[in-house]
Amino acid sequence: MECKSVSTAKVAAVVGLGVGAAFIIQDSGYTLDSDSTRYRIWRTTGLQGAPVRAVVCVTAALCFLAGLWLYRVLFSPLELLKSYDEVGYIVPEGRSRAQAANEIRRRRKTGELPPVYPNGWYRVLDSHLLQRGEVRNVSVLGEQVVVFRGQDDKAYVLDAYCPHLGANLAVGGQVVGNCIECPFHGWQFQGNDGKCVKIPYAQKVPEFAGVRCWPSCEVNGQVLVWFHCDGEDPQWDIPEQQEITNGEWVYRGRTEHFINAHIQEIPENAADVAHLAHLHTPGMISGVDLRYTNSKTWEFMRHDWKVQWEPEPEPNRHCSRMLVKHALTLFGIHWHLLDVNVVARQVGPGVVFLLFNHSFLGRGVILHCVTPVEPLLQCVSHTIFYQANIPPVVPKFILKSECIQFERDIMIWNNKKYISKPLLVKEDSAILKHRRWYSQFYSENSPRLQYRRDTLDF
Numbered sequence: 024m025e026c027k028s029v030s031t032a033k034v035a036a037v038v039g040l041g042v043g044a045a046f047i048i049q050d051s052g053y054t055l056d057s058d059s060t061r062y063r064i065w066r067t068t069g070l071q072g073a074p075v076r077a078v079v080c081v082t083a084a085l086c087f088l089a090g091l092w093l094y095r096v097l098f099s100p101l102e103l104l105k106s107y108d109e110v111g112y113i114v115p116e117g118r119s120r121a122q123a124a125n126e127i128r129r130r131r132k133t134g135e136l137p138p139v140y141p142n143g144w145y146r147v148l149d150s151h152l153l154q155r156g157e158v159r160n161v162s163v164l165g166e167q168v169v170v171f172r173g174q175d176d177k178a179y180v181l182d183a184y185c186p187h188l189g190a191n192l193a194v195g196g197q198v199v200g201n202c203i204e205c206p207f208h209g210w211q212f213q214g215n216d217g218k219c220v221k222i223p224y225a226q227k228v229p230e231f232a233g234v235r236c237w238p239s240c241e242v243n244g245q246v247l248v249w250f251h252c253d254g255e256d257p258q259w260d261i262p263e264q265q266e267i268t269n270g271e272w273v274y275r276g277r278t279e280h281f282i283n284a285h286i287q288e289i290p291e292n293a294a295d296v297a298h299l300a301h302l303h304t305p306g307m308i309s310g311v312d313l314r315y316t317n318s319k320t321w322e323f324m325r326h327d328w329k330v331q332w333e334p335e336p337e338p339n340r341h342c343s344r345m346l347v348k349h350a351l352t353l354f355g356i357h358w359h360l361l362d363v364n365v366v367a368r369q370v371g372p373g374v375v376f377l378l379f380n381h382s383f384l385g386r387g388v389i390l391h392c393v394t395p396v397e398p399l400l401q402c403v404s405h406t407i408f409y410q411a412n413i414p415p416v417v418p419k420f421i422l423k424s425e426c427i428q429f430e431r432d433i434m435i436w437n438n439k440k441y442i443s444k445p446l447l448v449k450e451d452s453a454i455l456k457h458r459r460w461y462s463q464f465y466s467e468n469s470p471r472l473q474y475r476r477d478t479l480d481f
């Protein structure tokens with residue numbers, strides 16, 4: 024989306040400048056007393072001479088660009104996609120962002136970590152990024168998968184590497200019916216079970232030929248996969264948000280971040296009540312760099328939070344709920360109109376529904392999804408769907424505000440160590456409760472991080 028806007032702006036600039044240049048060149052042959060209609064317009068408006076006309080044309084082009092920019096700000100979805108090294112690192116002088124991020128990743132003490140891939144549903148892709156016949160390569164839970172949409176409009180997820188000679192099915196592979204065809208020798212694999220159904224040059228397809236098929240579902244505008252370390256079937260469903268399905272709430276944007284931490288750190292934040300009053304109180308205009316968020320300049324704006332975290336009882340033991348009450352204070356005055364209450368319902372280890380219901384700002388949901396890419400690298404997306412009749416600028420502002428607060432947490436997560444036996448006080452008790460609740464997503468065979476001493480010592 025970002026790229027499209029940039030190219031639209033480029034096209035507009037080229038067209039504007041081209042039209043301007045045409046005016047200037049075409050009129051340059053006329054004398055001052057010329058009687059042409061075009062020239063008369065310039066003369067009656069008093070804009071005579073090529074330089075003045077050039078200025079007018081450039082100004083018109085700039086106004087057009089400003090209009091486009093304004094349209095984008097007000098109406099098009101907000102898309103903030105951050106790269107691996109973009110957020111949450113302090114970059115020392117003389118280092119690039121990538122170097123700084125790599126050094127921190129290498130040197131950081133990890134602590135005694137829980138298993139790295141909990142059992143559950145994880146988002147792999149947003150539905151609108153997968154049109155019929157499209158193929159995508161996604162890294163998820165340390166694996167490479169191919170995600171494609173068959174001619175039946177269903178999304179399928181298979182292991183990406185072809186069992187024949189190992190080509191990546193997502194890199195050049197084509198959708199044929201509801202199968203994916205390997206780019207190397209043309210073997211075809213069925214989306215619904217991964218079975219090989221055609222080898223173009225062989226008389227017989229071996230019975231056992233196939234790739235792993237991931238249990239997947241498509242709901243709330245997202246494609247998700249089920250992971251269980253023992254290959255067990257899904258133990259719960261991702262609830263459907265009716266308002267998204269029936270079009271009452273529409274897509275208004277998404278953010279994507281990569282976080283250098285164990286997956287459990289991210290949801291644990293919900294039960295860490297005390298950090299809100301410290302990390303998230305400074306006004307969002309003070310930014311995301313924790314070295315400066317407490318600066319006196321921005322003290323006139325404050326966020327106040329009241330939260331409560333609770334696991335849900337059976338049969339929703341895999342869910343938990345956080346109730347958040349947010350209040351905004353500007354110059355010591357509490358703006359009641361901007362009080363926001365949010366219900367954050369977590370479903371399994373990888374998906375959270377942040378539900379907004381505000382008398383004045385409307386209703387909607389942010390889908391917060393955490394998907395492990397590698398043991399200590401999480402892809403976190405926030406996708407907002409909001410009441411269609413509320414101006415898009417409202418959900419975009421909500422998403423941006425959420426993004427700012429979230430990036431403050433990232434700076435902590437990217438640099439912290441996991442403490443398996445934390446030094447807690449009574450007021451921190453929800454953290455232990457959360458750890459007990461979250462441990463249900465690990466089982467005996469859940470994969471653990473393999474330490475490589477050589478990468479940790481200096």
Ligand code: FES
Nearest residue numbers: 185187188205208
């Ligand atoms: S490697 Fe896929 S068909 Fe040969």
Ligand SMILES: [Fe+2]
Nearest residue numbers: 292298303432
């Ligand atoms: Fe936080």
